[in-house]
Amino acid sequence: MAAALATCDMAALVEAVRLARGWSQTDLARTVGYSQSWVSRVVNGQQSLTLDQVREVCERLGIPIHLLRFAPAQPSSVPLTASRPPAAFAAGRMKGAGPTRRRDFTKAVALATLSLPNLSAVGNVHEETAATLRAITGSQRRLDASSPSRDLVNAALAHWELSARTLSRAKRTPFAAEVAAASSEAAGFAAWLHADMGDSGSARSFYHRAVKHAHQAGDVLLTVYMLGSLALFEIDSEEPELGLRLAEEAAHKLRGEVHPTAQAWLSCVCALGHAALGNRAATQERLAHAEHAAERPENTDPPWPWVFRFDSAKVAGYRALAAVRLRRPHEARAAFFEAFPRTVSAPKQQSILMVELATAHADAGDVDEAFRLASHALQTGVAYRSEKVLNRVRRFRREYRGPQARCVHAFDEQLASLTTGRLPL
Known part of the structure; x- marks a missing residue:
């Protein structure tokens, strides 16, 4: 692929993308929006591309067009002149043209593309899009620690709208899953703010969107996080049965070796659901599991989308909350005193x-x-x-x-x- 970029060989570049993604030619055709026979001709060097097609193919495959490089033109190449514009030239059949001439033509088309204002690039989705969206949400979440939700909600809603629109543009690109994950996190934060403002209806709606987009992203850890967040919301809203079902669904998805922060947090959510239903034995079992996970030596930096590490002090806080719901005040006070001095x-x-x-x-x-x-x-x-x-x-x-x-x-x-x-x- 690097060689194809360096020589601006579009046929080789398209084929390299197909192989890297593990696509069939049919998959590739569906992504770029052309027929399978057209793709086959491009890959085999039998189909020349117009200026607009170069732009379109690069956009839909997520290839930043500025990465294309140009080798010196061969003597046999046909220059683009004012009397022979690139689109008209590309429309020709180029009968008898060999692979070298076709590659030189493709280079010239891409060069012409770079020399013109690329209006179709407005709003493009690329490899940095999802990371940028996630960084914005992360910054807003950190601001939430010291800011009123009402001061943040308009910005959070605008960011959610941006994320949702970006996701709709990303559907036919290789970055769709990453953008769906970023959109899920933006929706989850909007839900959190609405819950803090007492707008349960909007909070529940945004949590459902967050779970939906996490599923679209195919990210198990993110899906678990959003299901667990919705579970906590339902438990706090005095719907412990529903909350516990959601938490157990999330726990069912959390299989294999995962980060201890995820295990500890979700176990605490399950414990809170059991406590709200008065099941002390199940509560203690889940809290013990959380404490074991939190004390594991590899429980250091939290995995995304967790912003803060879930440590033993956090588990103590949940133990205190569970004890309050179980009407065991002395246990609750002891747990609170353990949690507060170590928790900022x-x-x-x-x-x-x-x-x-x-x-x-x-x-x-x-x-x-x-x-x-x-x-x-x-x-x-x-x-x-x-x-x-x-x-x-x-x-x-x-x-x-x-x-x-x-x-x-x-x-x-x-x-x-x-x-x-x-x-x-």
Whole structure:
């Protein structure tokens, strides 16, 4: 292929792409949008290409046209002149032309292509497209750690729209799977933001798109990540049966040797589903599996699409969340204390943990500490305009059945200030 690029031999280049991709001539024809007989003639050096066809074939095969190089013209080559434009010349039959002359003609056509503004290249998909899209999503996800979702959502939606449009253009290129993966991640992040804003309908819709595009990409690890994310969303939305089914479907796909971060995280998601359904034995089994995976020495840099490493402190956080759902407050508090000192969480995620810890303290009878934590989470939810955090805080208060101490009345006043607008969002 390098030699074909260096000599601008389109016949050899097309055939090299076909062999590298493991395609039949029929597959190649389908990709470039021509008949199999036309492709056969091109590969055998019996079909000359017009200027537009060079552009079109390069675009559909994902060949950056600037990589084509040109050897000095042979004396027998026919120059392109103003009186004989390239397209008209290419349309000729070139009867009696040998392979050398056909190659020289192809070089001249490609040279003419480079010398003209290539308007058809606008919006081309190439080998860097998917990586660029993923980098944008990754940057947005990192910004989410310290920014309100409402400040990010418009940019995230615009990026999702760009990713979806790019995917539609990439369908007939060798980069379709990579772009589908990038589009899946963009949809997953949009879902996360909508969940944080309390828009469950939009969140669920984007999660479904994320799973669909992960399937299109053929990326098992990405599919597992998106199914697990949807499972967590359903568990948090008080649909534990559905969430657990999704998590178990993801676990079924996660076979063979995979990165420990993926194993630990998905085991924790399954544990949370079991805990929400009150199954303590299954919860403990999945958490033990997560701890074993997290402690493996190769659990260092997380695999894409995970942004942060899933370590023992993260497992402790999930153990605490599971203990809260199982109504085991003392276990929950011990696990929280293990998780918090070693975990530098984003403020919104830390506030969610604080509300859960507040529930554990309330169940253990420590009302003052419970409402101190809930008050802190409420303030963070207001500062970041996170409906997810605020809804968790409201649910904590709604489910509290303990004594009406002074701290409870003070907290109710905070909630009332939020409702009446004295504590602005």
